[in-house]
Every structure is written in structure tokens, then in C-alpha cells.
Amino acid sequence: MTSTLKRRLEQIEEDYWRRTIEAVDRYLEGRSVADIEFFCAHGYLPDSPISGRVFEPTRMSWHERWTQWKEFQRVSKNRTAEEN
DSSP states (O other): OOHHHHHHHHHHHHHHHHHHHHHHHHHHTTOBHHHHHHHHHHSSOOSSOOOSSBOOOOOOOHHHHHHHHHHHHHHHTTSOTTTO
């Protein structure tokens, strides 16, 4: 694979994940931490909102977030789903 094609595929992947993360942030913004925990455990939000402290995603640049994601992938590569 040529380096230009490889770099283009990496750019497409980065753009896809950026849009996905932004959409999830908008979807979860304003929900309680308990709602977010429910979402993480079940893959969907509860029918009735659970009261509690409001979830506020950490504000950071896309570059910072992407760097953290790549580091998480590197560290968690050999871990089980339960460990992650």
C-alpha cells in the first residue's frame, strides 16, 4: 500500500471517529452520571432519566482526545473486555 493511500485511510478513520464521538457527546450531554453508567452497561439510555449529578464531558481538543484514544488502544490491546 502506498504511503499516500495509507495516510488517506488514516484520515478517513480519524474523521469517522471524531464525528462519532461528537455525536455521542451530544446524545449524552445533560444526562446524569447514573444514566451514563446505565448506557455503558446496557448500550442504551433508560426509559426514565435517573436523577443525580449531571454528566459533563471533559472539554478538550480533538487532537488531545485522539491521542488519548490511541494510547488507550495501545495499553488495552492485551486486556480482556472486563479489564478494560
